[in-house]
Amino acid sequence: MTFGDIIVNQVLSGLVIASNFFLAAAGLTLIFGIMGVLNNAHTCFYMIGAYLIWTFHQVLRPGPFIFWIGTILSLLVLAGIGWIIERLLMRKLYSRPFPEILLITFALLYILEDMVKITWGTLTRTIPVPMGFDRPINIMGYIFPVYNIFLICLAIFVGAATWLLVNKTKFGRMAIACQTNREIAGALGIPIPLVYTGIFVLGVVLAGLGGVAFAPIGYIRFGIDIDILLIAFSVLVIGGMGSFTGTILGAILCGEAYSLSLLIIPEMATVFIFILTGIILVIRPWGLLGTAGREH
């Protein structure tokens, strides 16, 4: 392998890592962008998704479609969890100042993480790569696992679908109306509570989808939520809070930075992302694609 080959390989796996970061951060940026709530407990849903798919691998009858059936069931369970949390807790937070929101969602993280511990324990679990995806593929002379290609496609699909949903459908337009001016949107007859519930549940499902999709190639382990939460935050602030395109850009930057620093100093790959975040924020305090003055 020449040096160029190694770089190409690393850039490709950087895209896989970027897809992981993007799925973890997409829901976060969606919820923040529309509702103005930064949910610290967000990546806990990522971890719950990963544990759910493991559980369904234990209870369902093994077969070629076990992963896909498990995925659908996991996402349904997560949608239910998200719906309950939105109705009981998040709804009370929308009009509060942001430090209180951060504190309360952090308390929610404490609670959810402990519930995961009660339900699944703290053992690291693994599940097999779904049937048909567990072989390598040859792309222009580079050997690459099929499942990784699938993950990149999934992230692109999710990004495109979410963008279309927000920008091209009636639901998305209602959401944008609520974001621009809640009172007038309400006066126009837009069902604000319904829109907010929908966006929150969508965000939770996206985070869960990240956990489910990356369960076969990553670890299903306790504590992954904190690791990925900090990275999701970095992705968000690099791209600009609430900017969906910015999140895509941030995820790609972080993924590639992570992957390429694995070549140089593997131990410090995550730290490298954080340093990158600090530098970008000093140059542009509102992120690469964010708008100045929307920091609160």
Place this chain on the structure above:
Amino acid sequence: MEFLNTERVSLLLGQKRWAFLLAIIAVAVPPLMGRYWIVLANEILVQSIFAMSASLLYGYMGRLSFGQGAYFGVGGYIVALLLTKTSVSFPFALVAGVAGATIYAAVTGYFCIRTTGIYFAILSSVGAEVVHYITFTNYSFLGGENGIPNIYPPAALSGALTYYYFSLGIAAGVLVVYWLIVNSVFGYSLRCIRDNPERATFIGIPVRRNMFIAFVISGAIAGLAGAIFVPFSRIVTPSMCGLFKSMEPVFMSVIGGGRVLFGPMFGATLWILMESIVLTYTEYWPIVIGSIVMVIVLFMPGGVLGLLQGKFVASRHKTPEATKPTK
């Protein structure tokens, strides 16, 4: 003297009774109790110092820092390294720990104070996770996941009770410094930055410089807490510098009341006592404390002491003007 005007003297006198009572309890009660309670009391002191560092930023400067664990960890790790790998004296190790935390606070503070709101919270938590990752992944020098064990204080301080009095002295010193800071001109400029940063700039307060100084002081206090905690716990681990550790002082000051002088101490005391009680029944302490924090933030944003003080002040200063409904 500039800071001894009448208003501040009356402020001190108002709180003098409480300080006096607290001091008597803190000095006289622990010798009568068992070792378990002395250990607990020591932890309360350390966490009180730690909580004060968060209160200075959140209660007075209005900035939510999720990165206090970093300075606690840096202080703790430096003391641990110096005490286990070199033969420097104990006071020197403490000073070096605080100095290290101060330097790290200055580096992260340089980045953090340039941001506001949510960005500040995120960037400070990133600062904590950097320390967490470095300590977690470096096995050769920092012991990795297992941390550095077998850290012993000098023989004179090896007893639990003597170490308790040592911590008490330091905590009292920090409380006095904290009191002086929050009631100084500088402390009032922080309140001004919290309530209206634009107006603060207009009336000539150097906003960034003051925020930076407060950030560094807060980091130094957190580093001091870590430095005196480690020789007592005998071990330092990466879990002492992560995001969860950073949340503890913030939650403590929120529970006690971040804008009240004794709020952080009260919150830390409540936290440690509740933790020790809950853990005897169930290991699921995070659920309990998570729910408590939620209830406090939702229903009494000033914290327990803030609520009590508000009632107290209202009953004392009830004037006809205040009771009349304003039009």
